[in-house]
Amino acid sequence: MNVLGRDHVADGADNRSPATVPLGTFLARDGSDGAVVGIDADTPHAAVIFGKRGTGKSYTLGVIAEGLADVPGVAPVVVDPMGVFGGLAETGGRMLDPVVRPAAIPAAVWPDLLGLDPTGGPGSLLWRIVADAVEAAGSDGDASPSIESLRWAVSEADAPDRTRRAVRNHLRLAESWGVFDAAAPPVTSLVASGDPTVLDLSGVPEAAAGAVVRAVARGLYDARVTGTVDRLPWLLVDEAHAFFDGVADPALRTLLTRGRAPGVSLVCATQRPSALPGVAVSQSDLLVAHRLTAGPDVDALATAEATYLAGDLAARLPTGTGEALVVDDASETAHAVRVRERRTPHGGGDPRAGDTEAARAERATRTERNPGR
Numbered sequence: 001m002n003v004l005g006r007d008h009v010a011d012g013a014d015n016r017s018p019a020t021v022p023l024g025t026f027l028a029r030d031g032s033d034g035a036v037v038g039i040d041a042d043t044p045h046a047a048v049i050f051g052k053r054g055t056g057k058s059y060t061l062g063v064i065a066e067g068l069a070d071v072p073g074v075a076p077v078v079v080d081p082m083g084v085f086g087g088l089a090e091t092g093g094r095m096l097d098p099v100v101r102p103a104a105i106p107a108a109v110w111p112d113l114l115g116l117d118p119t120g121g122p123g124s125l126l127w128r129i130v131a132d133a134v135e136a137a138g139s140d141g142d143a144s145p146s147i148e149s150l151r152w153a154v155s156e157a158d159a160p161d162r163t164r165r166a167v168r169n170h171l172r173l174a175e176s177w178g179v180f181d182a183a184a185p186p187v188t189s190l191v192a193s194g195d196p197t198v199l200d201l202s203g204v205p206e207a208a209a210g211a212v213v214r215a216v217a218r219g220l221y222d223a224r225v226t227g228t229v230d231r232l233p234w235l236l237v238d239e240a241h242a243f244f245d246g247v248a249d250p251a252l253r254t255l256l257t258r259g260r261a262p263g264v265s266l267v268c269a270t271q272r273p274s275a276l277p278g279v280a281v282s283q284s285d286l287l288v289a290h291r292l293t294a295g296p297d298v299d300a301l302a303t304a305e306a307t308y309l310a311g312d313l314a315a316r317l318p319t320g321t322g323e324a325l326v327v328d329d330a331s332e333t334a335h336a337v338r339v340r341e342r343r344t345p346h347g348g349g350d351p352r353a354g355d356t357e358a359a360r361a362e363r364a365t366r367t368e369r370n371p372g373r
């Protein structure tokens with residue numbers, strides 16, 4: 001199998017290494033299938049998957065997650081803002097309603113998370129209360145105050161009534177998101193086995209989803225730095241542009257720029273490459289580009305136009321669903337690829353009127369009225 005992302009000379013792995021994620025086949029100019037191709041999972045990577053709506057980004061992310069589930073020594077964690085990765089649970093994976101500990105979000109970030117100015121009265125009170133509560137909860141980093149205990153501490157704080165009321169209301173909002181729990185399992189539990197874990201963030205408000213992604217990205221990074229997890233985590237983020245726009249941004253940037261050294265991989269899929277920071281493309285060693293048409297998104301590809309690629313990448317993008325151009329830093333090449341079919345069901349794609357209960361009922365009624373037709 002041809003393996004993208006693998007530097008044979010540097011890591012000594014060869015093409016028979018089991019740490020390979022099957023991706024699909026090379027796509028010949030005449031549209032026929034060429035040799036089988038995979039992605040290296042022996043070493044950590046940063047990758048981006050681009051493509052306009054419906055071109056197969058989420059599907060490709062699912063193909064990679066499925067493949068990683070078969071690789072010994074790694075653990076895929078999928079951030080699923082649209083609730084389309086439930087199919088991964090059918091092969092031993094699990095879909096979780098994510099909860100994280102309040103202490104997983106640094107005190108300095110809480111004002112921003114709840115839309116408060118950190119230099120204003122309520123913002124600075126919240127910052128101080130969280131910092132004090134985390135310190136009081138314990139120095140082992142595992143204990144966390146609950147949102148309820150933070151609210152109580154605010155009531156007791158030496159601050160004007162109006163300020164305390166504002167902070168309590170904002171904490172009530174955070175509680176209503178349902179993603180904070182002082183007794184939440186540690187982030188390391190997500191990678192305790194090699195089966196895919198899907199964090200179902202569908203219906204979760206954007207700020208809350210950002211908090212979860214921050215806690216998970218940072219938690220996995222810290223756990224690898226301190227040696228508390230053995231497996232190499234792969235964080236796969238769908239609709240990634242949304243997370244670079246909030247409190248998750250610094251944690252994702254850390255993975256992009258420093259994640260590979262401790263062994264954490266990041267794969268970001270987005271329909272809006274132009275909404276990702278430049279560092280997402282410049283730090284990625286693999287780029288998978290499905291069809292793109294919007295000017296700024298096509299321009300974002302220019303960042304990947306490394307000197308080893310002659311010519312215009314945008315002009316080389318394949319047009320069919322599930323087809324992509326893969327730019328590989330390790331081999332310094334770009335190839336058109338047809339992504340293989342999923343083994344587990346994919347939940348994406350636009351809803352079809354014909355698949356609704358209403359359509360099924362109408363069809364049944366018509367057949368009853370006209371049994372011969």
Ligand SMILES: Nc1ncnc2c1ncn2[C@@H]1O[C@H](COP(=O)(O)OP(=O)(O)OP(=O)(O)O)[C@@H](O)[C@H]1O
Pocket residue numbers: 051052053054055056057058059060271321322323338339340341342346347348349350
């Ligand atoms: N490699 C593939 N092989 C077969 N079918 C595919 C492949 N890739 C995508 N498809 C089909 O195309 C549909 C759309 O793909 P997908 O949901 O991944 O699009 P998307 O680019 O993520 O869109 P969105 O931005 O709406 O999430 C899928 O439901 C699937 O039926």
